Amino acid sequence: MLEVAQRPQVERAPTGALRARLGEGRWHFQHGPIDLVVGAEGDAESVCAFVEAAWARMQTILGELVRELSVLRAPVAAGVLRGPVARRMEAACLPHCVQFITPMAAVAGAVADELIACAREYRGLLRAHVNNGGDIALHLAPGARYRVGLFADLGRIERRERWRFDGDAEIGFDTPVRGVATSGWRGRSFSLGIADSVTVLARTAAQADAAATMIANAVNVDHPAIARRAAASLKDDSDLGARLVTVEVPALPAALIERALEAGSAHAHALQARGVVQSAVLWLQGRARTVGSP
Amino acid sequence: MTTEDKIRCDACPVLCMISKGRTGACDRWGNVEGKLTRVDPVVLFRKVTAQQGELTGFLERTDWDGGVLPDAPVFVSGVGSGTTYPDYKPAPFIVASKHDGVDMVTVVTEGIFSYCSFKVKIDTDRYLGPEQATVRCKGEAVGHVTTIEYGSQMLSLGGVHHLTGGSKKEGRVTCDTMMDLGNRKPVELQIDGGASVIVEAGKPPVVNGVAEQRMRVGCGSATIGIFARQWHGHVDEVVVVDDHITGILTEHQAGRFLDMPPSGIKIKGRKSTPGRYFQVAHPGTGWGGTDITDPLSIVTGFDSKVARPGLRVLMVSTTGEDAAYFVLDDSLRMTPAPMPEPVRRVVDRIGENCEPALCTVLFLMGAGGSLRAGVTENPVRLTRSIKELLTRVTSGGAPVYVWPGGGITVMVDVTRMPENAFGWVPTPAIVAPIEFTLRLADYEALGGHMDRVRSVEDVLRAERVRVLGWDGLNPWPIGT
Numbered sequence: 001m002l003e004v005a006q007r008p009q010v011e012r013a014p015t016g017a018l019r020a021r022l023g024e025g026r027w028h029f030q031h032g033p034i035d036l037v038v039g040a041e042g043d044a045e046s047v048c049a050f051v052e053a054a055w056a057r058m059q060t061i062l063g064e065l066v067r068e069l070s071v072l073r074a075p076v077a078a079g080v081l082r083g084p085v086a087r088r089m090e091a092a093c094l095p096h097c098v099q100f101i102t103p104m105a106a107v108a109g110a111v112a113d114e115l116i117a118c119a120r121e122y123r124g125l126l127r128a129h130v131n132n133g134g135d136i137a138l139h140l141a142p143g144a145r146y147r148v149g150l151f152a153d154l155g156r157i158e159r160r161e162r163w164r165f166d167g168d169a170e171i172g173f174d175t176p177v178r179g180v181a182t183s184g185w186r187g188r189s190f191s192l193g194i195a196d197s198v199t200v201l202a203r204t205a206a207q208a209d210a211a212a213t214m215i216a217n218a219v220n221v222d223h224p225a226i227a228r229r230a231a232a233s234l235k236d237d238s239d240l241g242a243r244l245v246t247v248e249v250p251a252l253p254a255a256l257i258e259r260a261l262e263a264g265s266a267h268a269h270a271l272q273a274r275g276v277v278q279s280a281v282l283w284l285q286g287r288a289r290t291v292g293s294p
Numbered sequence: 295m296t297t298e299d300k301i302r303c304d305a306c307p308v309l310c311m312i313s314k315g316r317t318g319a320c321d322r323w324g325n326v327e328g329k330l331t332r333v334d335p336v337v338l339f340r341k342v343t344a345q346q347g348e349l350t351g352f353l354e355r356t357d358w359d360g361g362v363l364p365d366a367p368v369f370v371s372g373v374g375s376g377t378t379y380p381d382y383k384p385a386p387f388i389v390a391s392k393h394d395g396v397d398m399v400t401v402v403t404e405g406i407f408s409y410c411s412f413k414v415k416i417d418t419d420r421y422l423g424p425e426q427a428t429v430r431c432k433g434e435a436v437g438h439v440t441t442i443e444y445g446s447q448m449l450s451l452g453g454v455h456h457l458t459g460g461s462k463k464e465g466r467v468t469c470d471t472m473m474d475l476g477n478r479k480p481v482e483l484q485i486d487g488g489a490s491v492i493v494e495a496g497k498p499p500v501v502n503g504v505a506e507q508r509m510r511v512g513c514g515s516a517t518i519g520i521f522a523r524q525w526h527g528h529v530d531e532v533v534v535v536d537d538h539i540t541g542i543l544t545e546h547q548a549g550r551f552l553d554m555p556p557s558g559i560k561i562k563g564r565k566s567t568p569g570r571y572f573q574v575a576h577p578g579t580g581w582g583g584t585d586i587t588d589p590l591s592i593v594t595g596f597d598s599k600v601a602r603p604g605l606r607v608l609m610v611s612t613t614g615e616d617a618a619y620f621v622l623d624d625s626l627r628m629t630p631a632p633m634p635e636p637v638r639r640v641v642d643r644i645g646e647n648c649e650p651a652l653c654t655v656l657f658l659m660g661a662g663g664s665l666r667a668g669v670t671e672n673p674v675r676l677t678r679s680i681k682e683l684l685t686r687v688t689s690g691g692a693p694v695y696v697w698p699g700g701g702i703t704v705m706v707d708v709t710r711m712p713e714n715a716f717g718w719v720p721t722p723a724i725v726a727p728i729e730f731t732l733r734l735a736d737y738e739a740l741g742g743h744m745d746r747v748r749s750v751e752d753v754l755r756a757e758r759v760r761v762l763g764w765d766g767l768n769p770w771p772i773g774t
Contacts, residue, residue: 032306033320
């Protein structure tokens with residue numbers, strides 16, 4: 001028998017932000033390019049209060065970011081941003097500033113962090129998460145844990161293989177990890193590298209987001225069949241300007257895959273040594289490297 | 295706003311400037327041939343038991359059991375499919391599939407409709423306004439009151455006259471109103487010389503700030519006809535107050551049949567047939583859709599030769615929401631008295647027999663224009679194929695009623711379509727999904743774009759898709 005779809009009712013805030021309830025304690029929030037899922041567990045009152053607080057916060061975030069958009073799209077510098085989300089982006093990107101990076105590299109994670117911060121108020125929450133397009137901020141009460149499944153080998157969709165997790169990570173209250181982020185050339189944001197995916201665990205989602213971007217950029221080799229285009233030719237107003245972003249990666253010889261993964265994991269090790277990331281998993285054409293452990 | 299080839303998107307505060315053929319920061323809106331167009335991922339339905347049929351966001355990869363998709367029957371809907379204006383280009387998706395071993399094809403597009411409207415049925419006897427009155431939203435004319443139906447007031451909203459025939463503001467407000475009606479959001483309307491009403495598909499109407507609870511069980515005469523026997527023996531007279539036909543039990547055929555003696559009651563209004571009275575009061579939001587709040591205001595007296603002291607009279611509305619019980623005193627005046635339990639039970643039964651009052655919203659679109667060229671090079675064959683039932687039309691997967699006669703004029707219940715299926719373009723005009731499903735052989739015969747037929751698997755592989763569980767109340771569109 002078929003199940004009848006429960007159609008979510010969509011609520012529209014005066015600023016244009018939308019929300020729809022997906023299920024028990026799970027909501028979909030969307031405003032312009034921000035598109036995320038909020039989930040919480042605990043006593044019903046706390047779950048409800050947290051969701052309402054996060055929704056209230058969500059409504060003005062995009063407007064705040066837009067006010068500083070030109071600065072956010074420029075190479076990161078210290079002390080020039082004012083909005084709370086913008087400052088989270090700045091803080092997460094500054095450790096990478098010897099290379100080209102704009103605060104936009106951490107926008108998804110920073111928005112997730114800003115919303116998960118609403119959870120601290122509510123003692124009755126067992127755990128909560130904000131999943132902003134794969135960049136996830138977590139809240140854990142003492143003793144609580146999340147198991148994060150990793151669907152990393154995005155190439156599997158193209159190869160039409162059956163779905164399965166490529167790994168998982170237990171994130172407990174007693175670990176420092178509260179952020180998970182994934183980057184790669186197949187994702188919604190552009191990448192300078194060729195990784196199918198790089199997943200990073202870090203203290204915040206913004207840190208994980210910026211670090212995943214940079215590690216994914218480092219997973220790279222030269223090969224004539226890798227197609228790259230100027231970011232500005234694909235998207236108006238891209239913060240990457242004329243930089244070449246990856247649009248197609250052919251099947252590569254094993255040696256090149258290993259060389260690209262080696263370059264990426266060297267970068268990940270360096271970031272881990274500096275305490276910027278807790279751990280990272282890098283995937284390229286069915287092969288993986290792990291750096292650190294959760 | 296246009297600068298060179300770019301257009302400014304004002305869908306959100308980011309205000310992207312978008313070049314032709316590209317999308318903005320959200321990937322939801324794009325510049326399609328110079329027009330700001332919603333380019334959401336195309337919506338697919340899968341005919342399997344989803345986990346509560348929950349909307350599976352494309353961002354939630356963990357929820358998407360990618361392996362299930364190609365195995366379960368999939369229907370590609372027009373929601374978010376985009377268009378290919380000018381229409382001589384083939385429709386965005388022409389998808390092949392198999393049903394019981396027969397090759398089928400579904401031509402999927404979003405139509406841009408200027409010639410379209412919403413027919414709204416509002417279950418209420420309350421007076422909303424005179425027939426033909428203008429219906430306004432935010433002060434702008436967006437439609438009119440049309441013929442009243444049994445127990446329901448009908449409105450016709452939107453349409454080309456308001457979209458493009460009036461001022462720019464009228465067109466914009468009409469477009470917003472239509473979008474919201476289609477996407478099942480509440481819309482507040484004012485009727486010239488009548489009420490204000492909040493309409494939301496599938497929800498009770500709110501008339502002048504009061505949410506409607508239930509429809510009347512029937513007109514006053516019908517109510518007498520239904521309940522006469524149940525009142526018999528417990529009361530001597532019943533007046534069912536109704537704006538359309540007020541009924542009087544002892545004069546009515548039903549009372550006479552039960553040998554009830556006349557009570558001698560005289561009421562206002564114009565007698566139609568025995569026991570049935572028109573216009574006992576003015577239309578309003580009081581008892582039974584009239585403007586009265588005191589039922590005695592329609593009673594002009596009793597015939598002293600017929601009436602007697604102690605006569606028991608019930609006055610009740612057609613929904614049972616209003617009721618009062620009286621006993622005639624020695625000077626034949628109606629004196630309020632406690633309602634006996636058997637009488638109360640019948641009043642409650644009137645209420646029980648009233649169905650919940652709802653607003654129902656049907657979208658009426660004319661796909662007879664150039665949209666057909668995206669399906670076939672010889673458009674009239676598509677029209678004929680639909681009339682001959684060789685081609686099934688759906689809108690966002692929902693079944694439609696195909697109006698007979700010329701062209702392809704179809705009507706669909708918006709509550710059977712996916713959430714947010716309607717979009718708009720700045721023309722202003724409404725964007726709505728439409729799908730044509732037929733046998734591949736028939737498609738070839740009517741001059742279809744055979745070189746553009748793609749497999750479902752190819753669509754899944756190449757497109758951003760959003761997967762919805764199938765609404766089990768809708769028939770699966772792909773059949774022979």
